[in-house]
Amino acid sequence: MRSIRLQFFSIIIVILLILLLLFNTYPLISSRDLVFQEKESGMLSQASVVAASLSGLDSLGRGGIEEVLRLMDVSGYGRVAVADEHGTLVYDSGGGGAPEELLRALEGKNVFRSDFDETAFFSACAVPFTTQNGQRGALYLYERDQERAGLIMTVQGRIRASSLAIAGLAIVLVLVFAELLLSRIRELVQSMRIVAGGDYEHRLKVKGKDEIAELGDEFNLLTERLDETEKQRRRFVSDASHELKTPLASIRLLADSVVQNDNVDMATVREFAADISSEARRLQRTTEELLDLSRLDDGVQRLSEPVDLKQVALDALVPLRPVAAERQVHLHPELSEGCVIMANTDDMFHVIFNLTENAVKYNVPDGDVWIRLEADEEKIMLTVADSGIGIPEEDRLNIFSRFYRVDKARSRASGGTGLGLSIVHDAVLAHGGSIAVGANKPQGSVFVVTFPRPDEEETGI
Ligand SMILES: Nc1ncnc2c1ncn2[C@@H]1O[C@H](COP(=O)(O)OP(=O)(O)O)[C@@H](O)[C@H]1O
Ligand SMILES: [Mg+2]
Known part of the structure; x- marks a missing residue:
């Protein structure tokens, strides 16, 4: 300085x-x-x-x-x-x-x-x-x-005297100005140190409208983002621990009640073991999905290959047909040819599978699920619509947040983790697409995923 x-x-x-x-x-x-x-x-x-x-x-x-x-x-x-x-x-x-x-x-x-x-x-x-x-x-x-x-x-002497006086004044003014400027920069650096030390709530008091003030505004913006990210991270860790804690506690309770009771009949043991198994399955799914999310979060350049979404959709429907049949939900795939994008097959499988699984799970008996794939000049569109219970408008904003569920009990009962839509959202964005959710008429929800249509050279088709 x-x-x-x-x-x-x-x-x-x-x-x-x-x-x-x-x-x-x-x-x-x-x-x-x-x-x-x-x-x-x-x-x-x-x-x-x-x-x-x-x-x-x-x-x-x-x-x-x-x-x-x-x-x-x-x-x-x-x-x-x-x-x-x-x-x-x-x-x-x-x-x-x-x-x-x-x-x-x-x-x-x-x-x-x-x-x-x-x-x-x-x-x-x-x-x-x-x-x-x-x-x-x-x-x-x-x-x-x-x-x-x-x-x-004489004139020369006067000029010398007055020019020396002006020079002296200029030096004083410059020193004062430099000091003012430097003190503001010092303040900025001081704030940066405070934030670097971990106090993300700290904000710099910005004065004036010049470039240094602009710098201060940018810095505050950056700190705000940092603050937000940090809060999100803390929330995520606490949510994740909580999500893992609950099934572990019930597993322990179930196991203990078998161990501590001398005269449990085989049928009860079986029943408890089945419960333990379903809790363990949910734990497994949660951890797998957390890993998927952290993989998507890494921002590492994902392997991009031409992916035929029709084929992916057909693959994703295979494990879902028995689930749909069990709930008496009818699947209506309408899959066009030529819906090829540059993406990662696993990620696209997650997208289609999770959206369709939700459409089946949050449905009513004798309900319908439409899975539509279509392409036009500019974009490729995947629409998953259902005639199910729908999502209240005030929940639609949060639906893609981690662990967010509208009805916790219902999600839990159907083996949900609250992470599915987060994965869908992150995967779509990672491959340059966008996702929107709306209400279906007369009832149910519609999810629309849009990808820009790749150049023919890119996909080789
Ligand atoms: N098609 C849908 N219809 C009604 N509600 C839905 C639908 N899809 C998602 N939801 C709501 O959004 C929540 C989050 O979905 P998701 O992230 O897939 O978690 P999970 O299905 O594991 O609960 C669900 O718990 C559910 O409340
Ligand atoms: Mg889900």
Whole structure:
């Protein structure tokens, strides 16, 4: 976390440095250049005017030059000098030898040079001229301008001070902002730790509407799902233990009553043994179905093969015919050809068997069960309808939950475990299908399973 702040901070510092550098050099350089240009044009034009007057002289005499200069008012210049064509100074208001600019001007062109050293502008210019008697010469003007330099340096100083203040403010703001951001991230991480520690009820208090708030919302959603799954798991374990406990208790009771009674007749022993056997069968079925469910739950890619649902339905009906006959329920299979999907044969057997078994078990004497298989362009549909006792509307939502039964006693009496429809549901979904339940008219229930029709290439048909 410290590193995010560091990254943030370094980026800001770099940006600020660049800005500071820019603010503290660019205005200085451009205003200095502006002054140079101004000096060049100003001094050159004044020098030309003076030179023009000098050209009016008959010859290059000191007296004549002084006269002209006095008239032209060149008092603002630090040094004014005039040289003849040999470079000899005929007039010089300052001291020292002939300046280089002057010598260059004698070659016939205007010369200008300017320097700036933060205390003053030093500018020099020289222009050539020719007197009336054809004598060539050159005029040299030199100026030291402290006033302009001072102005520029004051402005520069102000810019520096204010840019430093702004940079300081920016750094403070960035630090505060980073701290706010980091504290929210810390809160999120803190919440994650709490949830990771097992407190799935914990929720993060989400503030604002930005990306971090979004992250918080997502996190809460995730935790909620985790919470839900965890509760489901606990419920499942407790339901499963309960389901296993009850038959085991009755087995023990039955066995004990035989063992503890000295004079039980054979008929009673037989009766008890038959009860024990039926309880054991139910236990066996429960454990087998639990294993089926956990296999489906694993989410491991199931073996997918072309499955002809008609054949599976015919196979599933074989063990159910005697059950149906016993309960005087009539089976009406209407199985179309060509209902082939990519699935797992065992899973599809479970689907058709469990739905039909329920339709038979939760039926009435002389009732009917219709098992219809049909295919159209897009889907393959399995409908299992019955004229039985029906499912109350409020139970239909829960019917696919583990161990859920509408009438516990009735389910138990017919060897039910309450897991059949869970297996059907999970198996259908595992193979990309969907399942719906509704009421049959005038009475009974309808279960409709739909699978998307596979490509012809997939099934090879
Ligand atoms: N065709 C049906 N008609 C009426 N009730 C049904 C039907 N199918 C399922 N049920 C109800 O749904 C419950 C769950 O079914 P299932 O998961 O197969 O468990 P089981 O059959 O072992 O009780 C049943 O106990 C029963 O109450
Ligand atoms: Mg069942």
